[in-house]
Amino acid sequence: MSVLSEMLHNLVSRPVTILYPKEKVPVPQGFRGRVAVIDEKCIGCSMCSLVCPSHAVTMVPDQREVEFKGKKLVRKKRPQIEVFKCIRCALCERHCPADAIYMKNELSSSGTDREAVVT
Amino acid sequence: MPEVIVPIGPQHPALKEPVNFRVIADGEKIVRLELDISYTHRGIEKAAEQRTFIRALPLLERVCGICSHSHSTAFAKGVEELMQLTIPPRAQYIRTIIGELERMHSHLLWLGVAAHEIGFNTLFMWTWRDREAVQDTLEEMSGNRVHYGMNEVGGVRRDLTPSQVNAALQRLPNLEERITKYVDMVQNQETMLLRFRGIGKLTKEEVLKYGAVGPTARASGVDYDIRMDDPYLVYADVPWNVVTDTSGDVYGRTRVRIGELAESLKIVRSCLEHLPEGPIRVNPPKTAPKGEILSRYEAPRGELVHFIRTNGTDRVERVDIRTPTLANWTSVAACLVNQNLADIPVIVAAIDPCLSCTSRITIVDKGDGNTGIVTWDELRRRSRLRDRRQEGA
Amino acid sequence: MTDTPLIIVYIFLFPGFLFLLAYAMLFEFLDRRIAARMQHRVGPPLFQPFADFVKMLGKEVIDPQGVDRPVFDAAPVIALAAVMTAFLYIPVVSASPLAFQGDLVLVLYLMALPTIILFVMGWLSRNIYSAIGGIRTVTQMFIYEVPFFLALLTPALMAGTWSISEIVSWQQDHLWFMVLQPIGFVVALIGLQAKLERTPFDIPEAETELVAGPWTELTGRRLALMHLASDVSCVTGCALIAALFLGGPTIPWTIAPVWLGWICGFFLFLAKTLVVLLILSSVKVATGRIRIDQLNTIGWKYIASAALVQVAVVLVMNSIRVGA
Numbered sequence: 001m002s003v004l005s006e007m008l009h010n011l012v013s014r015p016v017t018i019l020y021p022k023e024k025v026p027v028p029q030g031f032r033g034r035v036a037v038i039d040e041k042c043i044g045c046s047m048c049s050l051v052c053p054s055h056a057v058t059m060v061p062d063q064r065e066v067e068f069k070g071k072k073l074v075r076k077k078r079p080q081i082e083v084f085k086c087i088r089c090a091l092c093e094r095h096c097p098a099d100a101i102y103m104k105n106e107l108s109s110s111g112t113d114r115e116a117v118v119t
Numbered sequence: 120m121p122e123v124i125v126p127i128g129p130q131h132p133a134l135k136e137p138v139n140f141r142v143i144a145d146g147e148k149i150v151r152l153e154l155d156i157s158y159t160h161r162g163i164e165k166a167a168e169q170r171t172f173i174r175a176l177p178l179l180e181r182v183c184g185i186c187s188h189s190h191s192t193a194f195a196k197g198v199e200e201l202m203q204l205t206i207p208p209r210a211q212y213i214r215t216i217i218g219e220l221e222r223m224h225s226h227l228l229w230l231g232v233a234a235h236e237i238g239f240n241t242l243f244m245w246t247w248r249d250r251e252a253v254q255d256t257l258e259e260m261s262g263n264r265v266h267y268g269m270n271e272v273g274g275v276r277r278d279l280t281p282s283q284v285n286a287a288l289q290r291l292p293n294l295e296e297r298i299t300k301y302v303d304m305v306q307n308q309e310t311m312l313l314r315f316r317g318i319g320k321l322t323k324e325e326v327l328k329y330g331a332v333g334p335t336a337r338a339s340g341v342d343y344d345i346r347m348d349d350p351y352l353v354y355a356d357v358p359w360n361v362v363t364d365t366s367g368d369v370y371g372r373t374r375v376r377i378g379e380l381a382e383s384l385k386i387v388r389s390c391l392e393h394l395p396e397g398p399i400r401v402n403p404p405k406t407a408p409k410g411e412i413l414s415r416y417e418a419p420r421g422e423l424v425h426f427i428r429t430n431g432t433d434r435v436e437r438v439d440i441r442t443p444t445l446a447n448w449t450s451v452a453a454c455l456v457n458q459n460l461a462d463i464p465v466i467v468a469a470i471d472p473c474l475s476c477t478s479r480i481t482i483v484d485k486g487d488g489n490t491g492i493v494t495w496d497e498l499r500r501r502s503r504l505r506d507r508r509q510e511g512a
Numbered sequence: 513m514t515d516t517p518l519i520i521v522y523i524f525l526f527p528g529f530l531f532l533l534a535y536a537m538l539f540e541f542l543d544r545r546i547a548a549r550m551q552h553r554v555g556p557p558l559f560q561p562f563a564d565f566v567k568m569l570g571k572e573v574i575d576p577q578g579v580d581r582p583v584f585d586a587a588p589v590i591a592l593a594a595v596m597t598a599f600l601y602i603p604v605v606s607a608s609p610l611a612f613q614g615d616l617v618l619v620l621y622l623m624a625l626p627t628i629i630l631f632v633m634g635w636l637s638r639n640i641y642s643a644i645g646g647i648r649t650v651t652q653m654f655i656y657e658v659p660f661f662l663a664l665l666t667p668a669l670m671a672g673t674w675s676i677s678e679i680v681s682w683q684q685d686h687l688w689f690m691v692l693q694p695i696g697f698v699v700a701l702i703g704l705q706a707k708l709e710r711t712p713f714d715i716p717e718a719e720t721e722l723v724a725g726p727w728t729e730l731t732g733r734r735l736a737l738m739h740l741a742s743d744v745s746c747v748t749g750c751a752l753i754a755a756l757f758l759g760g761p762t763i764p765w766t767i768a769p770v771w772l773g774w775i776c777g778f779f780l781f782l783a784k785t786l787v788v789l790l791i792l793s794s795v796k797v798a799t800g801r802i803r804i805d806q807l808n809t810i811g812w813k814y815i816a817s818a819a820l821v822q823v824a825v826v827l828v829m830n831s832i833r834v835g836a
Contacts, residue, residue, distance in 0.1 A: 032262035239800030310800035
């Protein structure tokens with residue numbers, strides 16, 4: 001009986017489907033989306049490259065003067081992340097001492113270029 | 120009809136993951152069953168040996184999508200115990216909350232899949248709709264709907280903000296109401312009763328003989344739940360009950376899982392309301408001392424065992440994963456004989472198979488095309504032969 | 513209405529084949545939409561069945577090795593032709609112009625053809641899933657066909673005629689058979705659900721056990737035509753039950769002028785067949801699949817005995833009326 005009553009109740013109420021693309025799923029704060037780098041904070045310590053489980057981060061040479069914990073220093077490298085190797089585990093965000101690499105709130109969206117990188 | 124081989128798998132609509140049942144059937148009755156579970160073997164145990172603890176955790180989390188937190192918690196728990204590290208109470212509560220939420224979403228998923236296997240798609244749609252509430256909670260807390268990434272050696276990675284706690288607590292009453300409705304539905308729906316009652320019956324002695332674990336065993340009256348018998352995290356401090364049933368058939372397993380849903384909801388609510396303050400992690404040492412440990416965890420499907428051996432470096436020397444589905448396969452092969460062909464998907468779904476966890480290698484003999492497993496003595500003999508050949512060459 | 517051009521319009525345009533095909537696709541759309549809404553989903557848009565049909569016609573036809581190709585090609589066409597012909601004898605706007613004594617038997621026979629064709633295709637498919645599915649189709653047919661025929665026989669017994677159109681006009685002067693023979697109505701609905709192979713009786717096509725049963729090796733235009741045959745038999749079955757138990761396109765008082773009677777009859781026909789479809793869809797959504805041996809038990813214990821009870825009641829009622 002409970003099945004029948006629920007069926008009839010559902011027949012007259014609005015379906016629960018979210019009609020993408022007219023309606024979008026609300027993405028919560030802290031969702032692990034696409035990886036991104038804040039260039040002015042990175043100190044080139046390679047920590048992200050060392051902890052990445054899927055070897056998605058390679059360090060490329062790049063000189064830049066950055067400020068870290070009140071001191072000025074010159075970094076030698078910066079990370080280059082292959083977007084479609086990233087498994088969005090956010091270990092890089094956790095272990096970065098300068099809070100320079102982080103996961104954005106937006107969805108990681110698909111693409112056609114397998115070698116696409118984020119630097 | 121004479122005996123025919125009905126291939127269920129490796130690709131079949133009844134299965135969510137590839138497994139090969141070669142069912143030898145006489146008309147509609149099953150005579151024999153040959154099982155091959157090697158299709159999703161990925162070499163995870165070997166890969167984990169070459170990674171530091173930090174990088175091994177995401178790997179082990181991805182053994183299975185539905186019980187991912189179980190694997191990462193079992194591993195982190197084992198390594199922490201080897202390092203003789205105690206994690207702060209807030210971290211333990213958070214791990215418990217995520218673990219029980221995972222159990223809830225897994226059991227709701229199972230209920231839908233079991234209903235789908237008997238053609239009752241309505242219940243499938245409804246349970247998966249309610250599962251979305253649990254998934255939304257997990258997404259808010261951990262950042263992802265599966266593969267939560269909450270654990271690290273030494274504690275948890277993310278903290279729960281008060282707004283997340285409140286949002287989770289607000290979703291619970293609706294879920295509680297739906298769970299009561301499902302209890303009622305399962306007990307009164309005629310076709311479910313017809314298809315589930317008396318199918319795949321396992322007595323208590325058979326369960327103990329074949330080593331079945333989890334809700335499969337608890338439905339036959341075996342009162343074995345790691346959370347009660349070998350408590351870890353906060354299960355010793357939170358009031359909850361082990362759910363058992365005495366019927367031993369698929370109907371009993373359904374009732375056990377729905378009962379566990381209700382219990383998990385109680386545990387989650389109690390933990391969320393009594394979340395202690397404090398830090399969420401401690402800094403672990405870089406290396407783990409030499410030792411071996413057996414880390415047990417009650418995954419949604421049963422008892423999950425991680426055997427971890429470390430040797431003083433920052434990697435594990437050996438991790439061996441015995442998943443609950445692996446322990447339950449023998450009981451399936453045993454109770455499928457003399458059942459109807461139409462009951463295969465029901466009995467297989469009743470142990471909640473998760474083949475991503477299970478895979479063990481099958482050896483295919485190229486010469487005569489036979490498949491089988493290799494015994495320990497045979498393996499030693501073959502490796503000795505190979506060494507001798509290499510030395511001689 | 514016996515001149516040839518009108519008969520040709522009746523057969524091929526309205527309410528014959530063209531209307532029938534359009535109505536069959538509308539039926540499938542409504543069935544899927546209602547089922548989806550009951551499950552709290554959205555469901556397909558209006559043209560989905562037509563789009564599926566056109567798409568499947570364009571797909572590649574794959575023949576398993578060693579299969580008998582002419583039979584495989586002809587079989588879905590025969591099934592479709594059979595149910596389409598059966599529809600012509602069921603009153604849609606008023607009495608069918610092709611009616612004759614005994615057309616009830618002809619309709620029942622033609623509606624049984626798709627099931628046999630499905631068995632033949634399952635048997636010929638050289639595939640273990642199809643063979644088992646075909647055997648289940650025939651087993652199921654033996655179980656439900658007897659009660660179904662008996663339940664559809666009782667209106668003919670009480671009305672004293674073997675023509676569907678005359679049974680409909682009998683109901684116009686007396687009560688509907690749904691009121692006079694409620695047991696028969698329920699048995700006929702159950703039998704129709706089993707004939708159309710819908711849950712809880714979709715045992716031959718059990719997706720989780722047998723891939724697709726006898727439908728496994730159907731591809732391309734064969735699948736399109738067989739699926740269309742299944743839809744058309746749904747319409748024919750619902751129209752048959754609406755005609756025999758719900759009074760067809762008539763209401764208990766005559767409407768004059770005649771053309772207004774035809775229009776009202778048409779809308780009544782639509783309404784009544786849709787009511788039967790609603791009942792069938794609800795049953796489909798509310799239950800799961802049962803096993804073939806359980807169907808055997810339930811079919812012979814309850815459904816067949818209910819049909820026999822109904823026949824006995826009708827015979828008693830007939831003798832009372834004759835005697836009085």
